[in-house]
Amino acid sequence: MTANVTKAAGPPQAPGGARHEAGVRVVISQLTRTFGSLRALDGLSLEMAPGEFVALLGPSGCGKTTALRILAGFETADSGSVTVNGADVSPVPAARRDMGMVFQSYSLFPNMSALDNVGFGLRMRRLPTAERRQRAAELLDMVGLTGHARHYPHQLSGGQQQRVALARALAIEPKVLLLDEPLSALDAKVRLQLREQIRSVQQRLGTTTLFVTHDQEEALSMADRVGVMKDGKLEQIAVPDQLYARPATAFVAEFVGTMNRIPGELSGTGQVRALDTLVPVHGERPADGTGTVDVLVRPEGLKIDAVPGGNGIVTDRAFLGSVSRISVRLSGDVTVKVDHPSAAAGQFAPGESVQISLPGAAPVLVTQRR
Amino acid sequence: MAAVTDAGPASPPARVASAPAARRRRSLPVWRWIILLGAGIYFLIPLYAALRFSGFGTFGQVFSQTGFSDALILSVKLALVTTVLTLVLMVPTTIYVHLRLPRIRPLLESITILPIVIPPVVLILGVLDVSPPSLKGTPYLLALVYVILAMPFAYRSLDAGLRSLDLKTLVDASNSLGAGWPVTLWRVILPNLRTAVLSATVLTVALVLGEFTMASLDQYQTFPVWIVNFDQTSGPVSVAASLFALFVTWIFLLAITMMGGRTARRIGGGQVDLVSVAHQETGDSR
Numbered sequence: 001m002t003a004n005v006t007k008a009a010g011p012p013q014a015p016g017g018a019r020h021e022a023g024v025r026v027v028i029s030q031l032t033r034t035f036g037s038l039r040a041l042d043g044l045s046l047e048m049a050p051g052e053f054v055a056l057l058g059p060s061g062c063g064k065t066t067a068l069r070i071l072a073g074f075e076t077a078d079s080g081s082v083t084v085n086g087a088d089v090s091p092v093p094a095a096r097r098d099m100g101m102v103f104q105s106y107s108l109f110p111n112m113s114a115l116d117n118v119g120f121g122l123r124m125r126r127l128p129t130a131e132r133r134q135r136a137a138e139l140l141d142m143v144g145l146t147g148h149a150r151h152y153p154h155q156l157s158g159g160q161q162q163r164v165a166l167a168r169a170l171a172i173e174p175k176v177l178l179l180d181e182p183l184s185a186l187d188a189k190v191r192l193q194l195r196e197q198i199r200s201v202q203q204r205l206g207t208t209t210l211f212v213t214h215d216q217e218e219a220l221s222m223a224d225r226v227g228v229m230k231d232g233k234l235e236q237i238a239v240p241d242q243l244y245a246r247p248a249t250a251f252v253a254e255f256v257g258t259m260n261r262i263p264g265e266l267s268g269t270g271q272v273r274a275l276d277t278l279v280p281v282h283g284e285r286p287a288d289g290t291g292t293v294d295v296l297v298r299p300e301g302l303k304i305d306a307v308p309g310g311n312g313i314v315t316d317r318a319f320l321g322s323v324s325r326i327s328v329r330l331s332g333d334v335t336v337k338v339d340h341p342s343a344a345a346g347q348f349a350p351g352e353s354v355q356i357s358l359p360g361a362a363p364v365l366v367t368q369r370r
Numbered sequence: 371m372a373a374v375t376d377a378g379p380a381s382p383p384a385r386v387a388s389a390p391a392a393r394r395r396r397s398l399p400v401w402r403w404i405i406l407l408g409a410g411i412y413f414l415i416p417l418y419a420a421l422r423f424s425g426f427g428t429f430g431q432v433f434s435q436t437g438f439s440d441a442l443i444l445s446v447k448l449a450l451v452t453t454v455l456t457l458v459l460m461v462p463t464t465i466y467v468h469l470r471l472p473r474i475r476p477l478l479e480s481i482t483i484l485p486i487v488i489p490p491v492v493l494i495l496g497v498l499d500v501s502p503p504s505l506k507g508t509p510y511l512l513a514l515v516y517v518i519l520a521m522p523f524a525y526r527s528l529d530a531g532l533r534s535l536d537l538k539t540l541v542d543a544s545n546s547l548g549a550g551w552p553v554t555l556w557r558v559i560l561p562n563l564r565t566a567v568l569s570a571t572v573l574t575v576a577l578v579l580g581e582f583t584m585a586s587l588d589q590y591q592t593f594p595v596w597i598v599n600f601d602q603t604s605g606p607v608s609v610a611a612s613l614f615a616l617f618v619t620w621i622f623l624l625a626i627t628m629m630g631g632r633t634a635r636r637i638g639g640g641q642v643d644l645v646s647v648a649h650q651e652t653g654d655s656r
Contacts, residue, residue, distance in 0.1 A: 074542055094545040105536050108541040111561035120557075121547035165543075172547060 023051030023208035026071070032081035032232075033066050040066040041077070042232035048176075051197070051206040054237075055223035057216055058257070063232040064212045065180060067154045072178050073097045073209060084175055095124075100169030100207075104181040106161045108153040114140060114164045115149040121172035127215040136197045139167035142201060159190035164200060170205065177202065179185075183218060184281045195222055216256050220244065227253045248283055251368035260302065260336040264295035264366065272366055275311070275358045282363035293366040299325060299339040303359045306347045310355035312336070314348050328356055389503040411594040417613070424610040431609045435604075437621050441596035448509060448592065449578040454522045457567065459517065464528040465559060468537050475529075485518050490583040493518070498588070512588050516578050523573040531566020535559075568629060576619050 021073040026048040032328075033041040040063045042061035048054050056064040069075040071082055073094030073190070082089050089097055100121075105328060108117050131209040140149055153161055162182050163314050169177060179198070183191045199222045213219050216319040219226045220240040227237035228251070236248040264274035266285065271278045282369035315335065324345035326338045336356060340348065348354060358364075432438060463511055495513050498506070505511040535654065537559070543555040560567065585592040591599070594616060598606045 072542075072546060074545070094542070095550050097546075098548075099541065099546060103539050103543060105539050107536070107539045109540065109543070109562070110535075111558075111564075120544075120549070123487050124548035124553065141509050158446040168543075168547065178546075 002006050016023040018269055021342065023049075023206050025050050026176055026208055026210070027073065027081075027083045028067065029081045029083075030072060031067060031077045031082070032077065033063070033070065033077050033150040039232050041070075041080075044080070044229075044232060044234060046234060048210065051208055051221065053202055053209045053211065053224045053227045054211060054230055055211040055219035057213060057219040057226055057256070058229035059214060062229040064229050066212075066232075067229075068178055068180055068210060069177065070103055070213045072099050084288060098175045099178055100172055100174030100176075101178040101180065101336065102162065102165045104184055106153065106158065106185070107165055108156075108161055108168070110153050113150050113152055113181065114145060116157065117153070117164055118168045118171050121168065125172065129350060135313075136167075136171060139171045143167045143197065150235070157190075158186050158195055163197070164185065166201065170201065170207070174207060177207045177209040179209065179213075181215075182215050184213070184215070191218075198222065206277050220256070226256075227254055230255075246282070247365060250284075250365055253365050258299055258337060260297045260299065261294040261332060261334070261367075261370065262297060262330075262336060263332060263340060263369065264293050266290050266293055266366065272364065274364075275356060277358040279358055281366050283365045285366055292369055294369050296365040296367060297336075297358065299337045301339045301358070301362065301364075302336060304328065304340055304356045305355045305357070306340045306352060307355035308353050310353045311354045312354050314350050314352045314354055316350060317345060317348055319345075326354075328354055330356060409431055417616075420609050424606040424613065428606045428610040431607050432614055432629065434608060435600065435611075437591060437596050437600075441591050441593045444509060444590065445579055445593035448513050448516060448573045449575045451510065452520060452578050453571050453574045454605055455513065455517045457570065460524045460528055460570065461522065461560075461567065462555075465537070465555070467517040468479060468529075468532045469541060478525070479529075482522045486522050490519075491587065494587045507516070507544060509590055511653075512513045512585060512590055512592075515584050515588075516574075516581065519573040519581065519584070520577050522569075524570040524576065527566050527573060528563070528571040531563045531569075572622050575622060579615060579619060 003333045016095050026046075028044060028046040031041045031134050033313040034038070042063070044063065044067055046054070046056075046067075056067060057108075060083060061070055062159060064076060071088070072079050073092060078088070080199050082098075108114075110119065112120065115133065115136050118139050119319060122132040122135055137146070137149060140146055143166055145160060145163055145167070145273070148164075153164075156164065156170055162185075165182070182198070184192065203334070209222060209313065222241065223238055226243050228235045228243065230251050235245060236252045238246075238248075244257055247256060253259050262323070264272040266272050267278065267288045270281055272281050272293060272295055279295075280311075298322055302321075312330045316327040317344060318325045318327075320332075320339075322342060322343045323339045326340055326345065326348045327335055329335050338356065354359050401540060417541060419617065497511070499512075501511055505514070540558055541554055541561070544558045549557070579590070580594055580595040584596070585595050595616070597611050598607055600611065
């Protein structure tokens with residue numbers, strides 16, 4: 001599958017104005033990296049505007065962490081280049097790249113207090129002790145841990161440790177902030193709070209940030225743009241709503257959010273017939289433009305009506321808050337999920353006959369039948 | 371800078387154990403007390419017998435015997451040189467293997483076990499055969515042999531210490547903050563490896579202070595050799611000297627346990643386990 005990067009792939013021109021003045025422009029060009037027979041990166045290219053927050057999203061083994069580690073200087077690319085504000089940083093060792101990093105596992109130095117952890121990078125930069133402590137205290141204050149300065153890592157909770165790690169990474173005023181799945185080891189509530197905190201701090205400081213995650217909710221809620229990776233390549237990079245609403249490929253469509261597959265027949269005129277409705281097709285399609293395909297539609301893109309003798313039977317109903325997700329079995333043993341306002345979802349009890357239809361003429365993606 | 375919203379109260383830190391759990395740990399079941407008592411009797415009866423045989427009065431005579439101080443000083447010197455050499459060789463090697471060559475760890479474990487498998491007589495004869503003439507007349511040859519003998523114990527201590535750390539992440543974090551290798555080693559790795567390094571040290575010291583075969587074949591009057599030689603002239607004083615050596619070794623172990631425990635309480639790391647250290651030490655009966 002070729003990389004299909006939408007128009008939004010280019011870095012935005014300093015969105016948000018003045019807050020991005022502190023950030024740097026990062027350009028990753030045609031990075032390749034092989035580990036034995038495994039091709040971790042296969043010509044990855046990515047541009048980040050000053051102050052931009054970009055998330056790399058993808059399944060395990062797609063190469064996102066390798067890309068981050070090459071940017072940090074922990075790995076060397078087989079080919080390709082990384083420039084920061086136009087300067088090639090490939091020969092610069094990690095210790096001199098000025099890139100702050102927050103790791104997936106707790107990475108605080110166990111022998112140092114929170115204050116000393118935050119001040120470690122400043123110590124390496126030979127800042128006078130008083131100035132270093134004051135700056136470290138400010139950073140701890142920024143992440144809401146003023147009272148924990150003297151605590152050692154084992155005396156802090158997971159969320160607190162990651163906040164100290166964030167303060168430590170920001171203390172050196174890094175050119176680029178690198179986040180390697182920093183929330184994945186935390187429980188759901190703390191994860192949500194820290195997610196907002198990281199975003200808030202990043203926006204305030206305007207540090208160019210690359211965030212690697214396999215959690216689409218994190219990526220979509222935090223980043224200015226989200227890049228979806230597969231097999232060492234960028235499948236698509238776009239602003240979150242565009243990535244969700246207009247995925248460029250079937251992989252992106254199915255990786256981001258929930259997607260239904262409904263059998264359809266290509267008409268040869270750039271349209272597909274599914275659920276007795278003709279809808280336009282966008283994105284990639286079979287070369288001859290005809291034949292049987294799967295039409296990809298999100299749960300909120302389908303309409304459900306209680307109709308005796310309809311085309312489906314309700315099999316399950318899950319309450320998700322303002323909407324309920326109703327599972328419906330269609331003919332041909334196809335099951336689809338449909339979102340419907342919870343207030344009116346009571347009528348769709350398991351066993352009820354319903355009519356599922358495709359409303360409107362919004363373009364859809366198609367892919368090969370499974 | 372304004373504070374952003376606190377992410378809420380921390381979950382209870384790991385060190386804060388609940389009261390019932392602490393009580394459970396304190397109150398050992400009866401069968402454990404029986405085993406403990408049995409083991410205590412097993413170890414203490416020979417010591418008591420030795421004490422009865424030598425008598426308290428003979429301890430004063432130990433220090434005034436001919437050759438006592440020379441033998442003890444030589445053993446302490448050898449212990450010092452061996453420990454320094456062992457740590458200088460083993461600490462960077464073990465760290466490097468953990469970081470860059472984790473796949474050869476099983477191989478290294480096999481190699482480090484060889485000094486235990488090869489009989490000491492074979493080892494010393496081989497070393498005497500190949501060692502340079504300049505070293506043959508000095509006790510430092512013995513120190514080099516002891517480095518090899520200490521390798522299994524030092525490696526295992528350091529290996530266990532490194533396994534308890536997320537070494538790769540700590541090194542990456544240190545590098546990303548601007549620290550080069552020497553600073554990372556000195557300020558990040560070694561402080562967190564302190565307990566393991568202390569364990570390796572005490573095991574090496576205990577091994578050197580108790581080693582007899584190599585020193586005897588190499589014709590050096592180390593403390594154990596002196597005890598055996600002296601045994602032929604005065605049994606009770608020799609036994610008192612042995613008890614003194616045992617006491618000194620236990621003081622070392624106790625000191626290491628207390629030092630490791632204090633560090634562990636401060637930084638939340640693992641403590642030196644006196645039983646496991648003693649077990650490793652007794653594993654080397656030479």
